[in-house]
Amino acid sequence: MTTNMAxxxxxxxxxxxxxxxxxxxxxxxxxxxxxxxxxxxxPRETDGQKTDSGLAAHFIDVGQGDSTLIEANGHFxxxxxxxxxxxDTVINYLKAQGVKKLDYxxxxxxxxxxxxxxxxxxxxxxxxxxxxxxxxxxxRIYEGMLDAIADKNIKVTIPKAGESYRLGDAxxxxxxxxxxxxxxxxxxxxxxxLVYGKTSFVLCGDAEKExxxxxLLSGFPLKADVxxxxxxxxxTSSTPEFIKAVSPRYAVISCGxxxxxxxxxxxxxxxxxKQGFKVLRTDQIGTIVIESDGTGLQILGQDEQQExxxxxTRENETDTGKDYIINTNTGxxxxxxxxxxxxxxxxxxxxxxxTREELINQGLEPCKSCxx
Amino acid sequence: xxxxxxRIEQGIAICEEESGTMxxxxxxxxxxxxREGDVLFKLNGTFQFDGEATNRRRQKMREKxxxxxx
Numbered sequence: 001m002t003t004n005m006a007x008x009x010x011x012x013x014x015x016x017x018x019x020x021x022x023x024x025x026x027x028x029x030x031x032x033x034x035x036x037x038x039x040x041x042x043p044r045e046t047d048g049q050k051t052d053s054g055l056a057a058h059f060i061d062v063g064q065g066d067s068t069l070i071e072a073n074g075h076f077x078x079x080x081x082x083x084x085x086x087x088d089t090v091i092n093y094l095k096a097q098g099v100k101k102l103d104y105x106x107x108x109x110x111x112x113x114x115x116x117x118x119x120x121x122x123x124x125x126x127x128x129x130x131x132x133x134x135x136x137x138x139x140r141i142y143e144g145m146l147d148a149i150a151d152k153n154i155k156v157t158i159p160k161a162g163e164s165y166r167l168g169d170a171x172x173x174x175x176x177x178x179x180x181x182x183x184x185x186x187x188x189x190x191x192x193x194l195v196y197g198k199t200s201f202v203l204c205g206d207a208e209k210e211x212x213x214x215x216l217l218s219g220f221p222l223k224a225d226v227x228x229x230x231x232x233x234x235x236t237s238s239t240p241e242f243i244k245a246v247s248p249r250y251a252v253i254s255c256g257x258x259x260x261x262x263x264x265x266x267x268x269x270x271x272x273x274k275q276g277f278k279v280l281r282t283d284q285i286g287t288i289v290i291e292s293d294g295t296g297l298q299i300l301g302q303d304e305q306q307e308x309x310x311x312x313t314r315e316n317e318t319d320t321g322k323d324y325i326i327n328t329n330t331g332x333x334x335x336x337x338x339x340x341x342x343x344x345x346x347x348x349x350x351x352x353x354x355t356r357e358e359l360i361n362q363g364l365e366p367c368k369s370c371x372x
Numbered sequence: 373x374x375x376x377x378x379r380i381e382q383g384i385a386i387c388e389e390e391s392g393t394m395x396x397x398x399x400x401x402x403x404x405x406x407r408e409g410d411v412l413f414k415l416n417g418t419f420q421f422d423g424e425a426t427n428r429r430r431q432k433m434r435e436k437x438x439x440x441x442x
Contacts (some may be wrong), residue, residue, distance in 0.1 A: 083394065112378045112386070112394060136437050138409040138429040139376045139388045146436045156440040185379065185408055234381075260396060261382045 055170050055196040056300075057226065059280075059288040060093050062086040064256030064263070065113035068203060068228060069094060072196060073168030077104040079192075079203055081117030084141055090117045091124050093287070101126040103167055107145065108189040108205025110137035119144040127154055133177055133188040134158045159190060161218060169294075170196040175222065176207055178214040186231060187211040193224060197294020200224040202246050206231040212242035222246050225297055226290055227277075229253045233264020243271060249297070250278050250290065257283040284357065324359060324372055326350040333359050338370035375412045375419070376429070377402075387412070 058069040062082025070077040081090045107115040159174040176191030189205025202224040227248035230237035232255040255263040289300035325334045325341040329348040334341035375387040403421045411425040
């Protein structure tokens with residue numbers, strides 16, 4: 001017994017020494033804060049209530065904004081809640097998923113398109129832990145969220161880069177923010193890499209290139225199967241270096257239809273296309289649910305074909321749309337200059353002026369050759 | 373009427389009115405050097421920066437956040 005205890009103590013000292021060496025070697029002082037809250041780092045018992053196995057990431061369609069619900073073995077985490085006018089959308093979605101208690105509520109950064117709905121969510125559900133970056137904002141929306149946290153007697157956790165937390169059988173490591181970003185609120189975004197079995201997800205709010213650069217320098221693992229694309233696909237995020245480090249199979253973009261900012265930006269979409277990532281967009285397919293069984297991923301309600309549709313970059317598509325040729329016989333649509341479109345029999349050939357989306361909504365299929 | 377700049381995207385300032393309504397204003401109509409978090413007011417049809425109100429709110433929110441931190 002005594003030797004066993006001494007052995008344990010020895011191991012602890014060794015572990016501590018190893019950590020100290022790492023800190024000294026990397027010279028990254030902030031990593032020292034990654035001493036990890038051991039209470040949260042230890043897998044929590046689920047009281048045998050494992051009614052639901054596996055992990056699901058729900059990228060909720062909140063228009064122009066972000067809101068992601070992560071469910072792991074009956075435990076829930078909400079990352080952002082869209083604009084304030086999306087509060088009911090988020091609350092109703094969570095209720096439909098059977099959420100009563102949220103283990104974590106994360107407001108990645110204080111912009112209204114991320115935290116707008118959090119006041120309502122915090123007031124509606126039992127919340128164990130609220131995580132926010134250590135950066136204030138001046139808006140009433142921000143104040144409303146803080147007041148809701150105070151009213152419910154919840155304390156705010158400021159997660160430090162390097163720390164790890166558990167959610168059911170999943171765990172997530174904080175990978176950002178790595179330093180003080182002054183008044184750039186986007187760069188203050190709480191970033192995480194969520195791991196469930198062999199599958200992983202990276203979500204970094206609206207982190208821009210400076211924060212991405214710091215994540216690359218931090219040495220934290222960034223490779224993931226799914227990337228929640230930062231800042232709604234804006235070109236101020238998603239540097240080629242960061243994207244390559246994550247190399248996701250699926251890039252999820254949460255943005256509003258015909259938004260005023262041109263999100264996602266063409267440069268970003270071109271980059272994803274070049275890298276061969278499959279892009280899934282909430283403005284095109286609504287709420288996106290990705291399930292993991294720990295070894296593989298499944299996109300709910302999306303067959304392979306629809307996935308491919310969502311992945312195509314659509315340029316020059318305006319509100320009024322452009323010309324397409326429909327084959328009323330096959331139910332496919334083509335670009336006017338497509339070889340296959342030219343061979344369509346006159347009686348089956350129909351000219352349509354509008355958007356690609358309208359055609360898909362009508363149940364028509366894009367031609368695989370010209371990829372309209 | 374008071375406006376608070378929530379964020380600036382692509383030359384558009386997304387501002388919060390006192391009522392809580394979010395409005396989009398062209399950045400070029402706002403005082404030069406406008407930043408996220410700035411409190412503005414409209415006087416004779418032009419937007420003016422209210423430095424005192426900005427500092428006051430920033431400090432108040434910082435204190436509220438600090439009181440909540442574990």
